[in-house]
Amino acid sequence: MNIGILGVTGYGGSVLYQLMQQHPHVDTIYLYGNPDKPAQKLSEVVDQFYLEDTMITPFDVTTVCQQVDCLFSATSAGVAKELLEPLFKEGFPIIDLSGDFRLTSEASYQKWYNKPHAHLDGSVPVTYGLTEFTTDYTTYIANPGCYATATLLGLAPLAQEKKLDPNFIVVDAKSGVSGAGKSLSTSSHFSFIDENLWPYKLNQHQHIPEIMNQLKKWDEHIPAIQFTTTLVPLHRGLMATMYVKLNQEMTQVQLDHLFEQTYQTTPFVHYLNRIPSLKEVVGTNHCVIGAVLNETTQIVTIVSVIDNLLKGAAGQAIQNFNQMFGFEETLALPVFAQLP
Amino acid sequence: MNIGILGVTGYGGSVLYQLMQQHPHVDTIYLYGNPDKPAQKLSEVVDQFYLEDTMITPFDVTTVCQQVDCLFSATSAGVAKELLEPLFKEGFPIIDLSGDFRLTSEASYQKWYNKPHAHLDGSVPVTYGLTEFTTDYTTYIANPGCYATATLLGLAPLAQEKKLDPNFIVVDAKSGVSGAGKSLSTSSHFSFIDENLWPYKLNQHQHIPEIMNQLKKWDEHIPAIQFTTTLVPLHRGLMATMYVKLNQEMTQVQLDHLFEQTYQTTPFVHYLNRIPSLKEVVGTNHCVIGAVLNETTQIVTIVSVIDNLLKGAAGQAIQNFNQMFGFEETLALPVFAQLP
Amino acid sequence: MNIGILGVTGYGGSVLYQLMQQHPHVDTIYLYGNPDKPAQKLSEVVDQFYLEDTMITPFDVTTVCQQVDCLFSATSAGVAKELLEPLFKEGFPIIDLSGDFRLTSEASYQKWYNKPHAHLDGSVPVTYGLTEFTTDYTTYIANPGCYATATLLGLAPLAQEKKLDPNFIVVDAKSGVSGAGKSLSTSSHFSFIDENLWPYKLNQHQHIPEIMNQLKKWDEHIPAIQFTTTLVPLHRGLMATMYVKLNQEMTQVQLDHLFEQTYQTTPFVHYLNRIPSLKEVVGTNHCVIGAVLNETTQIVTIVSVIDNLLKGAAGQAIQNFNQMFGFEETLALPVFAQLP
Amino acid sequence: MNIGILGVTGYGGSVLYQLMQQHPHVDTIYLYGNPDKPAQKLSEVVDQFYLEDTMITPFDVTTVCQQVDCLFSATSAGVAKELLEPLFKEGFPIIDLSGDFRLTSEASYQKWYNKPHAHLDGSVPVTYGLTEFTTDYTTYIANPGCYATATLLGLAPLAQEKKLDPNFIVVDAKSGVSGAGKSLSTSSHFSFIDENLWPYKLNQHQHIPEIMNQLKKWDEHIPAIQFTTTLVPLHRGLMATMYVKLNQEMTQVQLDHLFEQTYQTTPFVHYLNRIPSLKEVVGTNHCVIGAVLNETTQIVTIVSVIDNLLKGAAGQAIQNFNQMFGFEETLALPVFAQLP
Structure with missing residues (x-):
């Protein structure tokens, strides 16, 4: 499988990228960024990736569909609903770390996030991916907040x-x-x-x-x-x-x-x-x-x-990924606490 | 007035000592320590007092009575009730930062502090010195916990x-x-x-x-x-x-x-x-x-x-001192928050 | 004496304001801010001053001359040389915490601060106020960097x-x-x-x-x-x-x-x-x-x-003030280390 | 292979234990502690191991020889030279994280560690395991200090x-x-x-x-x-x-x-x-x-x-282990920096 990450420069996206490199069922990871900005090297944006020469390329729906089998979206609130709607409506597998589709009511989103929600016609059901209590997976996972x-x-x-x-x-x-x-x-x-x-x-x-x-x-x-x-x-x-x-x-x-x-x-x-x-x-x-x-x-x-950033973001997203695609739940997930 | 501090090497005692040096009604501050240990220089015990040449002398009831008009006791729990009982019973002015006499019931002290309480015969009343709500001052002030x-x-x-x-x-x-x-x-x-x-x-x-x-x-x-x-x-x-x-x-x-x-x-x-x-x-x-x-x-x-260490310990103790002796409530007390 | 502080909302300015309130030779402290912004309450800009109702008024040369006898300037680099030049040239007493006049060479300022220096005609000498080694005070003190x-x-x-x-x-x-x-x-x-x-x-x-x-x-x-x-x-x-x-x-x-x-x-x-x-x-x-x-x-x-922020900024500025005006060197300056 | 860890409750030993659990060539890890203390559960000594039910058993030379093929020693200075001498002399593979055998001169050890060194007769050579510059491995590796x-x-x-x-x-x-x-x-x-x-x-x-x-x-x-x-x-x-x-x-x-x-x-x-x-x-x-x-x-x-704790202790120890036994140098070693 190939996967994509939108928003790799944030903490959640960076941690996700680190962990998914160790996932045994993932071949290539594509990194997507702002659709209006030119491609750039990951190592030039996040110091910790000084050893990587991966590029972040502009997000584009067609490219995403061609390159990857599942997209992780780790943007701030409001971005996912704008960029992902076409993918969302076609049932493309998405795991969304933002809060954009966690609330099903438009009024509620407007109230708590202070911005208008994308139009939800209900045709594509969203799964709230609290992994321990989620069994039925649709193609769109709203990863819970921390x-x-x-x-x-x-x-x-x-x-x-x-x-x-x-x-x-x-x-x-x-x-x-x-x-x-x-x-x-x-x-x-x-x-x-x-x-x-x-x-x-x-x-x-x-x-x-x-x-x-x-x-x-x-x-x-x-x-x-x-x-x-x-x-x-x-x-x-x-x-x-x-x-x-x-x-x-x-x-x-x-x-x-x-x-x-x-x-x-x-x-x-x-x-x-x-x-x-x-x-x-x-x-x-x-x-x-x-x-x-x-x-x-x-x-x-x-x-x-x-x-x-793990169970509260990138880790739970991977756990959702594992459950969604029928992999072993624990793949690519860290279990050893930092000492000290 | 002269005052004494028992337990100057702890945080509460040290802060108390710093502040009381600026109290306009206090002439000399005597420092008392463990009755069984020889006198030692404060600067050798607490690095921050590198400029001071004050001595900590062994605690002794008679000396205290001769040297000072009020004793601040800033020891850990259990010490005050052992050392201060003679002073306490004679009505010598004491402001006690420990928890030793905050509880009036022996059973309660035993339960929460895990040690037996000094015998309380009720002959000397203790004032719980929550300054904003305390008006009647006895000679023994139990300074509240933080x-x-x-x-x-x-x-x-x-x-x-x-x-x-x-x-x-x-x-x-x-x-x-x-x-x-x-x-x-x-x-x-x-x-x-x-x-x-x-x-x-x-x-x-x-x-x-x-x-x-x-x-x-x-x-x-x-x-x-x-x-x-x-x-x-x-x-x-x-x-x-x-x-x-x-x-x-x-x-x-x-x-x-x-x-x-x-x-x-x-x-x-x-x-x-x-x-x-x-x-x-x-x-x-x-x-x-x-x-x-x-x-x-x-x-x-x-x-x-x-x-x-201030309103929760040494500061409130000084506020109690000011109220107890009829000084202006705000004397020697810091009002400017550390920035940043 | 009355003094003024330009730039009270920065750390250096705020600490200076706290300390100078306790200076025995200072009556009123006037606070000055951006000349192009309306007056505002200090308490609304810096949370720690919640008890104060002092106003920050727009900086204006004439007002400063009327209100105060000495101006402390605690702005970031480049501001002092713009705003203070008229005062500077008239020999108005200024203690400047910024780096603007610490370097006497224009080329050096340009090189290290990356901006052009104000024109220095040498008519008004600047004192580099490293207090322990400064004896001759002019009216313009460049307070050293930390x-x-x-x-x-x-x-x-x-x-x-x-x-x-x-x-x-x-x-x-x-x-x-x-x-x-x-x-x-x-x-x-x-x-x-x-x-x-x-x-x-x-x-x-x-x-x-x-x-x-x-x-x-x-x-x-x-x-x-x-x-x-x-x-x-x-x-x-x-x-x-x-x-x-x-x-x-x-x-x-x-x-x-x-x-x-x-x-x-x-x-x-x-x-x-x-x-x-x-x-x-x-x-x-x-x-x-x-x-x-x-x-x-x-x-x-x-x-x-x-x-x-003290010996490296506001404290040394006050020490310079004390020396400049012939006050006791230690006035209004804190000597007790924070414990712990 | 089976390996043993002496001193698992310290930071270095705990990190070593976490990492070696992921080493593909290691079957069982035995934990050894103070020879004079009874066996105890690791989870009762180090909170972070709440999921483990491994026991720490008393260190004993015979048991070590029977159970493991290589011993990591992660004790404080002075312990290794006392406990490990018999193993050391028999050429049993040891990777020692302490400073005990980093210095070859007895006088130097005495001077810098303030205790007498074990007798070194030179019969068993010690390798100073600065991995990037070490090629010839003996059976005793002195892992460098951080x-x-x-x-x-x-x-x-x-x-x-x-x-x-x-x-x-x-x-x-x-x-x-x-x-x-x-x-x-x-x-x-x-x-x-x-x-x-x-x-x-x-x-x-x-x-x-x-x-x-x-x-x-x-x-x-x-x-x-x-x-x-x-x-x-x-x-x-x-x-x-x-x-x-x-x-x-x-x-x-x-x-x-x-x-x-x-x-x-x-x-x-x-x-x-x-x-x-x-x-x-x-x-x-x-x-x-x-x-x-x-x-x-x-x-x-x-x-x-x-x-x-990694390149400066447990990580370099594993790198030495990998080189010593001819495994790939990077096995079991973390490469992703903690973000943020």
């Missing part, structure tokens, strides 16, 4: 069993700076974020609606969640700390049992009988989860950690 | 007015590493905490009972809080993110008004009409608070930030 | 005594990110510099010529220095590690003696009999220096550390 | 061609904290090293003699080097900045040509026509080098960067 992945995997065991008090779901998520991408902004300036903690987009993060969509599929009684994102001074990794009340009493043993059962056979999601720290997953495609029942308050604290 | 300070100042406006749903108080607190002091441990090793997030002491942090004591004084209906502490990769500063439900509807305007009123005249606590970031207070004795009502979930998110 | 300050103070004792092998002076300087100011660039992006070391402007840093100017004044035989700057992942502080050969044998004792003599009475420069670490000076106006003779190679390693 | 690797690879092109002024070799090396291992010390405390720069072991680092040994093999005229190590606030990576004078004039083009030729075919050492930043190699086994001639001073600045 916050959504950590949160949904943490809430799934209790939500699916409808054991949550629907009015008591609080998510306090912390993310490293790479989550915001490469673009320059005051909030990604080293001198701003170093030694700082910055709560941002309170109740307004664009991953909230995709979390709600999925939660409602698991338990229609959940009306809303409380969701906070705080930027922390590290480059890579994301922790979602969740506080939920149960709608019926459970013991810690029952809680452990439920989580263990849900993630008994998932190669990339693991429940621990302790609370994880972030670095146990950085550098891997794993999501690691711990949960503790507070017997005084009857609140369960769930901690879910992922590498935002 | 987590307790940020949390209580954030919850006070709603708790005092009994506007909180008593069963929905979640505190997700994040702290820099200096909060754990200078002692060596796996969790303070640079290679562990750098690029990491580490939730610790879930439901077990020793500041929980002092928070509950104070909250119950404001609203006896509050049975418990949910309290999580996460260590973040920075050296100084503490953020408490609180999620509370109101027991009656309020608008954002009413919420702002309530917080503004509570902190209208407090020189070191400020309510902003926006969410603060941590660095706005690091280097100062300020506590800055922001609060946002989520109209969908009816949950209020309160963010309260302090410098854990 | 790299230049740390390097020159470290080399002065040996250079002044002409004890250096003029062909063996290597400076390996490391700086935190605040040195590059607030402007957004790839190299100040958190995800770039976090966990990174970035050597930049090799042999091309614009502080090289001002270092050479001063060195030549001390020892005309020095033809050039080798000077490297590396950006390190911290926000504040600068270390210059210097490797020099002596032109005659010295013992470590003689070396210590020479440095101690040079800095015997300087309140802000201190020679230690050990190598300092950076944090011993961060938060202070101090420069701390250590030097070690390697008996095998006969090379002396000199380590000089400063806070780049 | 500082030595970066420095020697940077100096090799000029030293081998005897183009260096032997009295002008200055190395200013910067290392992340993982280089000091996992043991707790004041200098690895987060609050000490965060936002700090700490020059340590000036002229006294134990990697100096192994660098000198190798340099002298290349150019016997080099009497000594000037070598400084500075700890910087990051966890992983090492940069050696070298300042050398040439003993004959060269142009930048000639310089580039010489470096390019030396590293034309080395899969893990690469010369760039620009100065690299550290993160271009972190996460890989690469050493990347840049060199710039200063035409004014005639000094060449060479910057050499490695990941101290």
Whole structure:
């Protein structure tokens, strides 16, 4: 198989490119960039690729169709819906890391992304690729957001069993700076974020609606969640700390049992009988989860950690690729945490 | 006046010593250390004091009584109750930065600090010195813990007015590493905490009972809080993110008004009409608070930030000192945030 | 006295404003900004000034002359020479933190700053304000660059005594990110510099010529220095590690003696009999220096550390102000290192 | 083949274990620990191995000989020479990551490591495994130190061609904290090293003699080097900045040509026509080098960067393993830099 990557110069695209070079079923990887810019060498745009002489060529639908069997799109929001529509409508296999087709409602997209959505006529169904809970694959995979992945995997065991008090779901998520991408902004300036903690987009993060969509599929009684994102001074990794009340009493043993059962056979999601720290997953495609029942308050604290660029982006995209094409789920995906 | 500092080599003690050198009503500062160790030069123990030739002399009750008019004790838990009991019983003015006398119940101290408490016969009353809400000063001030300070100042406006749903108080607190002091441990090793997030002491942090004591004084209906502490990769500063439900509807305007009123005249606590970031207070004795009502979930998110070594330790101790002796509240206290 | 600050929103200007508020001889501080922009509230531009209601008004020569007795200019290179020329020519007291008038040769400015210099007719002499070695003050002070300050103070004792092998002076300087100011660039992006070391402007840093100017004044035989700057992942502080050969044998004792003599009475420069670490000076106006003779190679390693925004910018500017107007040298200058 | 790892709980050993699990010619990996301690689960000692159920068993010479074909030893200095002597003398294949047998002189070991060396009777020759320059392999490989690797690879092109002024070799090396291992010390405390720069072991680092040994093999005229190590606030990576004078004039083009030729075919050492930043190699086994001639001073600045735990420890050990047993040099070694 040949694959293409649109947007290789961003963090997600670069990581994807590194990993896919090791995929045993992939022959050639074509890199596509801005359709209006001339071709350029990858090594001249991203220093880390100093050994590569691959070219980034302008994105063009016809070329893509001729060269590759599947396209990964790793652009910022708004680009995919513009460039990919023709491919999308023809049922060309696409795995889209952006948020462009995660929301099915135009109004919702407009509200959370602050721009108009591409026209969705419903003729081509989109798969929300939360890999552990996705079985039917269409040709268009909307790869989940990083916050959504950590949160949904943490809430799934209790939500699916409808054991949550629907009015008591609080998510306090912390993310490293790479989550915001490469673009320059005051909030990604080293001198701003170093030694700082910055709560941002309170109740307004664009991953909230995709979390709600999925939660409602698991338990229609959940009306809303409380969701906070705080930027922390590290480059890579994301922790979602969740506080939920149960709608019926459970013991810690029952809680452990439920989580263990849900993630008994998932190669990339693991429940621990302790609370994880972030670095146990950085550098891997794993999501690691711990949960503790507070017997005084009857609140369960769930901690879910992922590498935002792997399980939260490029890694999950490859996992979707593997599932979509019937390959072994774990191919080309890193499993060893960076030490130290 | 002359003052003494017991435990000057720890972070709290060192910061206290720096600040008190600029206090206009303090003549001489005596430094006391381990009663069983010989005197030593401060500059040989703490590099930053390379310009000082002050000595640390062994702690001794008689000497203290002769030399100073007030003693600051900045030791780790368990030391104060051993060394200070004679002074304590004689009503000698003490401001204690440790947790030793913050809890009035022996059982509670035993449970949360894992060691037996000194015998408390109740003959000498202890003042819990949460400065903004303390008016009657005894001779023994238990200076609040850093987590307790940020949390209580954030919850006070709603708790005092009994506007909180008593069963929905979640505190997700994040702290820099200096909060754990200078002692060596796996969790303070640079290679562990750098690029990491580490939730610790879930439901077990020793500041929980002092928070509950104070909250119950404001609203006896509050049975418990949910309290999580996460260590973040920075050296100084503490953020408490609180999620509370109101027991009656309020608008954002009413919420702002309530917080503004509570902190209208407090020189070191400020309510902003926006969410603060941590660095706005690091280097100062300020506590800055922001609060946002989520109209969908009816949950209020309160963010309260302090410098854990200033408002959370040495700064508040000096503020207590100023109030206790009738000095102007702001003397010797830093107000300019470190830039950047 | 009243003073003015042009460029208060940059790091240097902001720190200057904080410190000067505590200067006992300063009544009012006026803030000036872009002459073409309307007045705005400082608190709306710099979050840390949330408590201030001071206005930044458009810079205007006439207003400045009426309002203040001395102007601090803390703009980026190229701005001072444009805006300040009229004041400069009338002998109005100016302390300029930019590099605009540090170089007396137009060709040199053009070469190192990549822009044309203002016309210098020599009618108004400029003082290069390396405070410890400046005695004659004109009305225009060119405040030295941060790299230049740390390097020159470290080399002065040996250079002044002409004890250096003029062909063996290597400076390996490391700086935190605040040195590059607030402007957004790839190299100040958190995800770039976090966990990174970035050597930049090799042999091309614009502080090289001002270092050479001063060195030549001390020892005309020095033809050039080798000077490297590396950006390190911290926000504040600068270390210059210097490797020099002596032109005659010295013992470590003689070396210590020479440095101690040079800095015997300087309140802000201190020679230690050990190598300092950076944090011993961060938060202070101090420069701390250590030097070690390697008996095998006969090379002396000199380590000089400063806070780049204090002794390397705003602090030295205030020290110049104090000396220029005959105030006590140490007024309004911080001396306590941030702990930890 | 089966291999064994002694000292898997340290950083070097853990990384080695992760990588060797992917080595196509290795069947089983046995983990050995303290001979006097009972067996324990790896997952209970190192959190990151939460998915493994491998045991660490007590080190025992007989067991090692029966179970494995090659032993990696990743202990701290002094342990290898005690435990491995019997294996060493029998010519059992050992790759030793410690410094114990890097120095051939007992006096030198005693001087730089501050402990007596094991008796070396010379009957079993030791190979100093600087992989790019090692061809004859004995059964005992002393894997080079991290500082030595970066420095020697940077100096090799000029030293081998005897183009260096032997009295002008200055190395200013910067290392992340993982280089000091996992043991707790004041200098690895987060609050000490965060936002700090700490020059340590000036002229006294134990990697100096192994660098000198190798340099002298290349150019016997080099009497000594000037070598400084500075700890910087990051966890992983090492940069050696070298300042050398040439003993004959060269142009930048000639310089580039010489470096390019030396590293034309080395899969893990690469010369760039620009100065690299550290993160271009972190996460890989690469050493990347840049060199710039200063035409004014005639000094060449060479910057050499490695990941101290890979090319500086476990990675080079595997490269030695591959060469020693005739496998392809690049097996099991990571080549993609961590992004970002």
